[in-house]
Amino acid sequence: MIYEPVIGLEIHIQLKTASKIFCGCSTRFGSLPNTQVCPVCLGLPGSLPVLNRRAVEYAARLALALNCRINPYSVFARKNFFYPDMPKGYQISQYELPFCQNGYFDIYVSGTTRRIGIARIHLEEDAGKSLHAESFVERNETLIDLNRSGMPLCEVVTEPDFRSPQEAVEFLVRLRELVVFLGICDGNMEEGSLRCDANISIRPKGEAAFGVKTELKNMNSFRAVEKALEYEIHRQELVLDGGGQIEQQTLLWDAGRNVASVMRTKEESHDYRYFPDPDLVPLTFSVEQIEEIRRSMPELPDEKRKRFVAHYRLSEYDAMVLTESPELADYFEAAAKSVKDKKAAANWVTGLVMKAIKETGSPPDRLLFTPAHLTELLHLLEERQISSTAAKQIFEVCVATGKMPAVVMNELGLRQVEDTNFIDQAIAQVLADFPAEVDSYVRGNDKVFAYLMGQVMRATAGKAAPQVVAQMLRARLEKIKSGAA
């Protein structure tokens, strides 16, 4: 039997606001346990939540970028369940009236556009962390760190529109790129800033009805998502082919062993007893407020790519590479602003600059070789003051020291010489030193020109402008040739 997978994703995006969603505590990652807490995120008796408006603004940006309808009136709800690192015994989330609904996001897979429906986006608070296995934890003890309790999360729920793990991963890659561009999330999957759960079922190809789905959790990288989905598709195929039935259950992915294990079955599923949180007033949004957020939105990756192709005449590929991050795109635009050859600027950024970013580990906006350096270097090349070989040499020094290219050029004496007297002398010397080659040229062997050219460049220690040398050498040799004939 040939099956078709049906996949939907639930992505938790941690918003990078300075403070938590319902209190003033810091959201910094990696602090000592229980140092970023207050009565509110500890859930102490008598404490009350107050909504962080910045988190709402960030969620609104995402909603607009994903073409969603922002509800003019949305409600926070309590999701009730017991867990030691969830201090109130409920999580403040949204249920019946979420923040926004009915959006879509286009992705490109194998040359075609796939439109993925966004069912809803809502705001909620994160729970703390339970520590069981660390070395400092005594046997049978669990320690609780509530620094993460109350961190702002935006949950994106897609429609079951994916038909392969590759589509799901491409969506995640693009969504990650999007939230980073929007400036609302750092996109760091290892630190849990972006978390993904998947609902997955399979059905015989051509069938319209959905099969029984399972839920996959604990996939902490794009690769884990792909592997887990492939694993689960395969597992479900084996069950169905063996005449069995899929059980509705929640599975936990183990990236170390590449297997998914059952976390809970349908019978064990929670009744969360959602109801509107009486401690919070409904969240309201006017058309004007939505428009104001729309105006303040940064350019989205897709828009940027289209603009790069149209405005800078770059290839789709270059545009794609340059918009990998907002910082890299900004770097390119700053450097290319006052140079004539935009393509050359793009080549430098996608080539040596990106290599330097990778090697030094500094992000584009921290690189010692700044866009201003690249602009100057490109100007030196345009003005033929340096050769491309010299440019590369200068680049290496600038990356390491932060010195400006013109300064390095002068220090290393790499300025190209266009002084015809100087070049003339060098040519005369070479012609005198290599009579055999000259003779060969005269007899019609054009290949020897490159050799002689190289010798002249060597005689000028690489400082002569190659175009000028070539022109003069050619004229001189032709003159000899016509004299000999």
Added chain:
Amino acid sequence: MFNLSSDYSSQSMLFKAGKVSCREVVSAYLTQIAEKADLNAFITILEDSALAQAEKVDAKIQAGTAGKLAGMVLAVKDLIVMRGAPTTCGSKILSNYYSPYDAAVIEKLAAEDVVFIGKTNLDEFGMGSSNETSYFGPVRNPHDPQRVPGGSSGGSAAAVAANLCTAALGTDTGGSIRQPAAMCGIVGLKPTYGRVSRFGLVAYASSLDQIGPITRSVADAALLLNVIAGHDPRDSTSVDVPTDDYLSFLDRGVEKIKIGMPKEYFGAGVDQDIVAAIERQIGLLEKGGAEIVQVSLPHTEYAVAAYYLIASAEASSNLARYDGARYGVRHPEAKTLQEMYIKSRSDGFGAEVKRRIMLGTYVLSAGYYDAYYRKAQQVRTLIKRDFERAFQQVDCLLTPVSPTTAFKIGEKTGDPLQMYLSDVFTVSCNLAGLPGLSVPCGRDRNNMPIGVQLLAKPFDEGKLIAVGNYIESNNSFIRISL
């Protein structure tokens, strides 16, 4: 000279005139508390800190830098958090709990130089109408120790009525300020929902809870409301509506005030002595120039059911945090996570709290939500509309507080439904978010106090104070004096 049964409005003149020191007053009240320990009004007595605070206040009074309520000796219902004292909520599960922060009302009152004398007994987490559900035992009515003081702010009401303090803070979710005030023969004011910050009030039912004063005079209630009312950014449900100078309403009288008597509040089941006492008020009010008309609140009969569904639903969620994991009492024999939850909660909560948690859990469950919780919210909207219509015709409403006066301890504990039904006249006010005032207006055949309830539209506390003070000044109600 100094009368411990007087109200703050008269005591403050003696402070200002230097006739008595705050320290002397605090000592005298501490003596009273010790003498009347049988009432069981207090869970925690703050003897040392109250005396120390009193000395500071005396210095401030002498220096002329004292706050608006300097030397007011205040008892605080133990559902409001306060640093330096346990906040037990009348429950075993929080019997060892100290709050690291002060409630908003405590901050405001401390800034006006109030002296906090102790934390008062209450029904566990505010769940009860007789103060019999407290882990710390029942409170006794100062007018008759065999009887209940009402609840859930029974400790606060008993303390004020027995002259163990000048005034007290109570909280009111379904009548918990007004009903014990009526049963103890004193004044209880439940402000409009959102008028007073709930920050630091341990939640029973968040959409209904409100803090308010329990006092020996309407004037004191106005004084306290002046200090505790106002918007608080830490409570999202606190409303940013300007406050009034509530004292300015005291002597406005009742001339041209239109008062409605909802016919649904005077049916069968109301004690005849109560009906008679309230009817006596009609003549008094008319003499003062008020117009009395009959109105209808047709959805009243559904109020108790709606109230217990909504309040229990919210309580089941609000009380989930008491799980033994982070603070409060953890059962010593729990070996697993599951056991920690079950044993700590089974042992830590009393029967009434467990009953409401179970009821609330049930009404929020999948498959029952629409039939119970959603339906109750719809009823709530209808009740709100009843009041909106009534307040188009009248300025305020005059009703009984409770169908009976204070009953005997143990009389209703075997029949929770009967106990719930006694809240019939007070819960609608919370469901609609209205302000309500309970003022003494007589005694019944057993000499137990009778209260009358005044209700007004949201943020119209001023009108309650005007009418309430008129009733107070025209009734020769005999308080307990020393």
